[in-house]
Amino acid sequence: MIQDTETLKSNAIGSKRIQHVGSDSSEGPIVVLFVGLHGNETAGVKAVDRVIGSLLKESHIVNGSLYAITGNMEALSQGVRYVDTDLNRLWEKFNTEQDFSLSNQQNESTPVEHLESLSIKSAIEDILSKHNQHHQEIIFADLHTTSSESCAFILLNDTLANRSVARKFPVPQILGIEESIHGTLLSYINNLGYRAIGFEAGAHTSRNSVIRSEAFIMLLLHYNDMIKLEETELSEYETKIRAYSDVPDTYFDIRYHHIIDDSETFSMMPGFKNFDPVDIGTPLAYHDNKLVKAPETGRIFMPLYQKRGNDGFLIIKKVSPFWLTLSAWLRQSFIHSILKFLPGVRKVDHQTFEINRDVAMFLVKKIFHLLGYRVTEKDSSTFVCYRR
Known part of the structure; x- marks a missing residue:
């Protein structure tokens, strides 16, 4: 059952699966946040604690309900991206022949992330059941960080409803991520018929990633009429997440995706940051001891600087x-x-x-x-x- 958060630990990573603040009523705007789907991405977890702590002190009156669902709690406790498999790549398996939720057999060999996803899925279903009469008022947002330095940006499956949510934020918007990265929780939520966007705050270990994540949450609540920010507060939070001056605040789409089977065979050349311009033929990485060059001109996106993951890098371009x-x-x-x-x-x-x-x-x-x-x-x- 959904419970209101009454107390928060000063270091609440992995302490609770779901937290809730706001009205006990099922009416009003509803925002659902996902944090910590990857255990080495703690900025969103910390930001949620700070926001909820502030809201519980009644610094703002909350109209509606805010839920925060913690993702891979076991990986968070170990400080690793995942334990057995990537929690944010398995959501397309539900309602298919690979649907592990249909099996009653769970043993020591069951991937940790399968159990984590079932718990998250149950939390989502509880929320949707409570607010089933207010389908159009629910917004989901998934908070992440990246392995390279980056300004903040938003990922979205390209629907008009998602665009209307994302375009309010003064950051770059990356369209159609679901075609390149499969099995994400965002795609699962979109397929249920709800609006959902992803927010990437910056590098995993950067203090700015916590600051930007907190600013994103406060702005999302404000834009969704759940809280009322003063003009000075609104300007301050928008400034905190605003993109670098050399990165256009506009839409981009993905033109190339370099996929790898084994991250140990891939090595990104040092120094690349999200949105760095690259020309066709620019040396970018080594994969299976072979030099990988940019297949076209654009901007580098999500270069892999960690030893877990299957997405080496992507190249994006502005959309007209x-x-x-x-x-x-x-x-x-x-x-x-x-x-x-x-x-x-x-x-x-x-x-x-x-x-x-x-x-x-x-x-x-x-x-x-x-x-x-x-x-x-x-x-x-x-x-x-x-x-x-």
């Missing part, structure tokens, strides 16, 4: 404002009803299409992205396009 405006209009147009008549396009169900790449060869991903679809590869000749 015209493209964003056009996509917003098209997503609410009649175009979806005629897609099934296009060459190489087969309708699977009311929100899914399969595309024969040998027939529909040109601009498939761009067109379906424009219309708000997630595009994944089923095999070498087939795209699956799922309407977000």
Whole structure:
């Protein structure tokens, strides 16, 4: 059952799975925060403690409910990214043949993160059950940090509803992360039909990451009409999370993703930070003792400087404002009803299409992205396009 937080430990990492402040009523705005999904990312955990501590001292009146769900509690206690498997890469397994929640057999070989995810899933279901009459008022946010130095930024699955939440923050916005990084909790929440964004505060061990995480939470509550910040407070928090002067406060999308099977075989060249500009051909890393160069010009994104993970680096580029405006209009147009008549396009169900790449060869991903679809590869000749 959901319990209000009454006391907070000064070092509350892993002390509670779920904390709640605000109204006992099911009505009003609802914000649900996830922190510590990776055990080496403690900034969000510390920021939640600071925010909740402040709210409990009645420095602000809370309209609605704020929930904070701690993620990988065992990994947090050990100070590692994960114990057996990445907790933020397994959420796509639910409701598939790999759904480990259907098994009643749990033993010493059961991955720690499977048990952690089931507990988190139960907490989510409790919250949704309590607020089931207020579906449109719920916002989820997942707080993270990165292994390299970085300004703050937001990750989002590219839906118009997610854009409306994320665009209020004066930081770069990265669209369509779910196509490159699979099995995330954000995608799971979006697939349930709720708004969800990710906030990356900066480097794992940076004090600024705690400060930015706290500022993000306070701004999210303010923007969602849960608390009322004075103009000076609002300006102060926005200044704390604002991007570096050389990083545009705009939308980006992912153009290249360098995936690795074994992080021990990958070594990023030193000195790269999130959003650093790179030209095509720039040496970036060594993978399996081979030099990896930038396949195109853009900005480096999430370079891997830790020995756990499968995402070596990504390259991102700015998205044109015209493209964003056009996509917003098209997503609410009649175009979806005629897609099934296009060459190489087969309708699977009311929100899914399969595309024969040998027939529909040109601009498939761009067109379906424009219309708000997630595009994944089923095999070498087939795209699956799922309407977000």
